[in-house]
Structure formats: structure tokens, C-alpha cells
Amino acid sequence: MKRLLVTGGTGQVGTELRLRAGRHGFEVVAPSRAELDLGSTCAIERFLDDHPWHAVINCAAYTAVDKAESEPDLAEAVNAVGPDIIARAAAKRAMRLLHVSTDYVFDGSKADPYVEDDPIAPLGAYGVSKEAGERAVRQGNADHVILRTAWVISPHGHNFVKTMLRLGRERPLLRVVDDQRGCPTSAGDIAETLLALANRTGPHGTYHFVNAGEASWCELARFILERAGIDTPVEAITTADFPTPARRPANSRLSTAKLQRDYGIAPRPWQEAVGEVVDALVKGEQ
Numbered sequence: 001m002k003r004l005l006v007t008g009g010t011g012q013v014g015t016e017l018r019l020r021a022g023r024h025g026f027e028v029v030a031p032s033r034a035e036l037d038l039g040s041t042c043a044i045e046r047f048l049d050d051h052p053w054h055a056v057i058n059c060a061a062y063t064a065v066d067k068a069e070s071e072p073d074l075a076e077a078v079n080a081v082g083p084d085i086i087a088r089a090a091a092k093r094a095m096r097l098l099h100v101s102t103d104y105v106f107d108g109s110k111a112d113p114y115v116e117d118d119p120i121a122p123l124g125a126y127g128v129s130k131e132a133g134e135r136a137v138r139q140g141n142a143d144h145v146i147l148r149t150a151w152v153i154s155p156h157g158h159n160f161v162k163t164m165l166r167l168g169r170e171r172p173l174l175r176v177v178d179d180q181r182g183c184p185t186s187a188g189d190i191a192e193t194l195l196a197l198a199n200r201t202g203p204h205g206t207y208h209f210v211n212a213g214e215a216s217w218c219e220l221a222r223f224i225l226e227r228a229g230i231d232t233p234v235e236a237i238t239t240a241d242f243p244t245p246a247r248r249p250a251n252s253r254l255s256t257a258k259l260q261r262d263y264g265i266a267p268r269p270w271q272e273a274v275g276e277v278v279d280a281l282v283k284g285e286q
Contacts, residue, residue, distance in 0.1 A: 004198060005053050006030040007038060007086065008060030012154040013100060016191035017057060024195040026054070038082040044089045055096040055198045058086055058137075065104070065126045066245040072125040080132035087140030096143045098194050101206075103150035103182065105131040108249025113214075115255045116148075116206045124246040134206070145197050146206040147190070150252045151220075153273075154187035155280045164221045165281060168230040178218035178236035182252030183210035186273035193265055203262050208254035211270035223271065227278040 002025060008014045009030020021028040029051070037043040038060055048056075062068060062078035083099060090097045104127035105120050122128045137144050153161045167174055193209045215223070218236045225232055239248065260266050 001025060001027045002054035003027045003029060003051060005048070005056045007036070007056070007058045007082075008100075011059055011061070011063075012152055012157045012159065012187035013190050013194070014059040015156045016154060016188045017059070017194065020188070020191050021195060024199060026195065026198065038086065039077060041085050041089065044085055045092075048089055048093055048095070053093075053095055055098060056086060056090045057098045057100075057194055057198065058083055059100050061100065062126070062129065065124065065248075068126040068129065069124055069245045072129070075125050075129040076132065079126075079129035080136055083133040084136035084140055087137045087144065091141035091143070094143070096145070096198070096204075097137060097141045098197055099133070099137045099144060099146045100190070100194075101134050101146050101148045102127070102130050103148060103249060103252040103254055105134065105148070106249055106252075108180075108251040110251055113253035113255040114208070114251075116208060116258055123249065126246060138206075142204065144204050147194065147197070148206065148208050148254060149185050149190050150210050150254055151182045151184045152187050152190065153184060153277050155277055155284065156187070160184075160217070160220065161224055161274065161277055162281065164224045165228055165230070165278070168225045168228070168232040171232065174221060174225075174232055174234045175237045175241070176218040176221040176234050177239055177242055178216045179238050180248055180250050180252065181214050181216050183212075183214055183254060184220050184270040184274050185210045185267075186277060188276075189267060189273055193259075196265060197263065200263060207259045207262070208256050209259055209265070210254045210256060210267060211273045212256075212267045213270045214253050215270065220274070223274065224278055227275050228282050
């Protein structure tokens with residue numbers, strides 16, 4: 001069985017990779033922070049030399065978007081310095097690197113879905129650090145795939161679906177932003193895509209993967225509650241009504257045409273993917 005090194009193995013995508021890898025003929029090794037210091041070149045090189053690896057999938061990230069505004073150095077260390085070390089170490093050993101990135105590298109001002117070569121213009125520290133990580137991967141390892149995604153949800157960890165289910169049961173009314181649009185995306189579908197890419201020897205470069213279709217946060221909240229059978233009303237508000245330390249892109253939609261063209265990977269509708277997650281969470285509560 002081919003072995004994959006997965007960093008960030010306890011996050012939403014990392015968890016799904018661990019659950020699904022066996023079906024694709026992979027064994028996943030997902031070391032904890034105590035087992036592998038991603039800020040140490042020596043530690044990473046020793047770990048890579050311990051076993052033969054088919055590829056490295058880097059899911060490790062500092063994702064506290066608002067907190068990053070007051071901790072930009074920490075965000076940079078995790079999202080840029082770590083990927084730089086991993087990319088160079090993997091390249092020295094002729095290993096493919098799959099690296100997960102984000103819609104936050106864009107400023108959200110475009111009217112249409114973003115394509116991979118649109119101009120980069122992050123709005124805050126988180127996006128700046130993730131864009132720096134992308135550059136480090138491109139420069140450090142020619143055999144790379146950067147997979148940008150957005151609005152990630154799953155039955156694991158902290159995410160919008162779990163928050164809406166909890167608040168929908170606790171409050172008589174929810175007020176949710178309706179002027180930011182994006183593509184709700186299943187961590188399980190991201191994992192399936194990464195595993196498919198790890199099994200292929202196609203082109204390297206930057207790609208987008210999100211579930212098909214689009215929604216606002218308000219529309220997504222209403223879908224989640226309706227699917228769960230929760231009748232709490234959801235009021236549409238503007239971004240200005242809900243200020244946050246970090247600015248969010250108004251348009252987080254990503255085009256997946258390049259991934260479909262180069263790898264034949266076509267995402268399913270977000271309603272199907274999100275509905276699956278909601279059903280799993282509701283079933284787990286029963």
C-alpha cells in the first residue's frame with residue numbers, strides 16, 4: 001500500500017483523508033505537532049527519510065481568520081514558513097506535494113467566479129500568509145499541486161454547519177450575512193480530490209476545487225436549518241451589520257473548469273454535499 005504523509009491530519013480535510021485513504025490504496029501517516037515540528041527543516045527531513053513516501057499532502061494551516069489580524073507572525077510561520085520547508089524537503093526527495101490553499105488570496109471584487117490566474121489581492125493577514133505559502137510551494141517544489149478551496153464544512157471540527165445547527169436550536173432568530181457569496185464545499189469531497197490527484201501524474205500547478213453552485217451565508221444557513229427540520233427564521237443582514245476584525249471577500253466563488261479540463265474531476269452540487277453533512281450530524285445526535 002502506498003504511503004502518504006498528511007500534515008494537519010486532525011483538521012476537517014485531514015480527518016477526511018484519514019477516513020478515505022484506504023479506498024484509494026493509500027496508507028496515511030498523520031503525525032501530531034509533538035511528533036513532527038513543521039517549523040523545523042531537520043525534523044521534516046528526518047521524518048521524510050524514515051519511510052518511502054508516495055506523496056506529501058499539506059493540510060496544516062493557521063485558519064483563525066480574525067485572530068490572524070493580531071497574530072500575523074504566527075499565521076506567517078504556519079501558513080508560509082512551514083510550507084516552504086515541506087516543499088523544499090519533498091523536492092530533494094523527488095516527492096509530489098499537494099498543498100491546500102484558500103479563496104482568501106483574492107479580494108472578492110470580481111463579478112464572476114475566480115480562475116486560477118486572476119490577480120492575487122488578499123484583504124487581511126490570513127490571506128497574505130496563505131498567498132506567501134503558495135509562492136513558497138511553487139518556488140520550492142516543481143512537482144506540486146496547489147488546491148484552493150472555500151467555505152469548508154464537514155461533520156468534524158468547527159464549521160458553519162455545526163454553528164448554525166447549534167444556534168438554530170438555541171435562539172428564536174438568526175441574523176446571517178447575505179452579501180457575501182461563495183461555494184459551500186465538503187471536506188470529504190476535497191479529500192477525495194486530493195487522493196485522486198495523489199494517484200495521478202498529471203500537470204502540476206494551481207487548481208480550484210469547490211462544490212458546484214453558489215450561495216450566500218444566509219442562503220446556506222436557511223438550507224441547513226430546513227434540512228435539519230429546524231424552523232428558526234433566518235434574517236438577512238449585510239456585512240456592515242456584522243463587523244469582524246478581518247475583512248471577508250464579498251465574492252468567494254471559484255471556477256473549477258481547469259481541474260475538470262486537466263484531471264476530469266467534476267464537483268457535485270453543494271446542496272448534495274452539505275445535505276450529506278447535515279444528515280450525518282443530525283443522525284449522530286439521535
